[in-house]
Amino acid sequence: AQTVTQSQPEMSVQEAETVTLSCTYDTSESDYYLFWYKQPPSRQMILVIRQEAYKQQNATENRFSVNFQKAAKSFSLKISDSQLGDAAMYFCAYTGGPNTGTASKLTFGTGTRLQVTL
Amino acid sequence: EAGVTQSPTHLIKTRGQQATLRCSPISGHTSVYWYQQALGLGLQFLLWYDEGEERNRGNFPPRFSGRQFPNYSSELNVNALELEDSALYLCASSLFRSSYNEQFFGPGTRLTVL
Numbered sequence: 001a002q003t004v005t006q007s008q009p010e011m012s013v014q015e016a017e018t019v020t021l022s023c024t025y026d027t028s029e030s031d032y033y034l035f036w037y038k039q040p041p042s043r044q045m046i047l048v049i050r051q052e053a054y055k056q057q058n059a060t061e062n063r064f065s066v067n068f069q070k071a072a073k074s075f076s077l078k079i080s081d082s083q084l085g086d087a088a089m090y091f092c093a094y095t096g097g098p099n100t101g102t103a104s105k106l107t108f109g110t111g112t113r114l115q116v117t118l
Numbered sequence: 119e120a121g122v123t124q125s126p127t128h129l130i131k132t133r134g135q136q137a138t139l140r141c142s143p144i145s146g147h148t149s150v151y152w153y154q155q156a157l158g159l160g161l162q163f164l165l166w167y168d169e170g171e172e173r174n175r176g177n178f179p180p181r182f183s184g185r186q187f188p189n190y191s192s193e194l195n196v197n198a199l200e201l202e203d204s205a206l207y208l209c210a211s212s213l214f215r216s217s218y219n220e221q222f223f224g225p226g227t228r229l230t231v232l
Contacts, residue, residue, distance in 0.1 A: 037223075045208060045223035091161065104174040105151065105163040106210075106221060 002027045004094050006109035013082045014117050020067075021077045021112045023092030031097030034068070035106070036077045040088040048090070051075065053097075079114075087116045120145065122224035124209050130230045131199050139194040139227045143211030149173075150192040151212070151221060152184065156205035164207075167192055196229070204231045 003026045013019035025034065036048040051059045051068050059066050063083075067076045079086055092109040123142045131137050143150050152164040163176040167186035175182075181197040190211075196203055206228050210221035 035220075042225070043206065044225045045210075047220060047222070050220065104149075104166040104168075105176070106153075106161075107163070108161040110160045 002029070002032075002094050002096070002107045004092050004107050004109040006092055006112050008112045009110070010113045010115070012115040012117060013079070013086075015082055015084060017082055018078060018080045019082055019114065021079075021090050021092075021114070023075045023077070023109055025073050025075060025092070025094050027073070027094065027096075029096050029100050031100055033095050033097065034066075034075045035093040035095070036064070036066070036075075037091045037093055037108075038086075038088045039091065039111075040085075045091075049077070082116050084116050084118075087114055089113050122209055122211050122222055124207075124224040124227050126227060127225070128228045128230070130232065132232050133199055133201060135199050137196045137199060137203075137229055139196075139207050139209075139229070140191065141194070141209030141211075141224060142191045143209075144222055147211035147213055147222075148190055149212045150186055150190065151210040152192070152194050153208045153210065154178075154205045155208055155226070156202070159205075161208070165194065199231045201231050204229060 005024045032053045034051045038046045038048050049061045049064050063080045065078045089111045091111045093106045096103045125140045149168040151166050153161050155161045166174040170186050184194040186192045206226045208226045209224045212221045
């Protein structure tokens with residue numbers, strides 16, 4: 001079974017600074033996708049960034065980037081120039097590729113609550 | 119473009135009752151997913167519907183069921199409610215045939231069982 005582990009229940013960062021959220025996963029599948037979702041207090045889950053396992057290049061979306069270490073099964077999220085609006089719960093998630101048995105569902109980590117301070 | 123919508127926003131029931139939660143996917147999306155976000159348990163996959171059929175379900179008892187209508191909207195039914203069913207229920211939709219199965223989430227329904 002696939003598992004996703006987020007070992008940091010809470011993190012804090014000062015505005016304009018950089019923070020890295022950790023995520024590790026376990027799978028025997030070779031085709032999969034990894035995601036970071038953000039859930040603000042308003043609770044609507046928003047996709048932040050995704051990474052295809054077959055791509056060696058780390059994904060980047062504006063201030064958000066990932067460090068994807070496939071051999072180590074690590075998928076961390078880096079937020080640069082943190083803003084007050086980044087405060088939220090961040091979930092790391094896994095899904096198998098289209099031809100795998102896990103393609104139909106996301107497996108989530110337990111989340112990291114990020115606080116942004118002035 | 120309208121996102122995934124869910125109703126009601128909040129639902130209060132008592133033990134033993136039945137709850138019905140509704141979800142409308144993004145226009146053009148044929149797959150609907152249900153997740154339970156219970157305090158202390160994180161997000162857990164409940165059900166997946168595609169083209170009107172139940173395609174997969176998570177590790178939940180049979181009293182959790184649902185259906186998908188011809189317009190791709192979906193209902194989640196929870197029978198014989200128990201206190202531990204209190205949670206935020208999130209619905210998501212996607213184009214299943216897409217290469218990476220990106221799921222878009224609704225705002226959720228908060229179910230409280232008294």
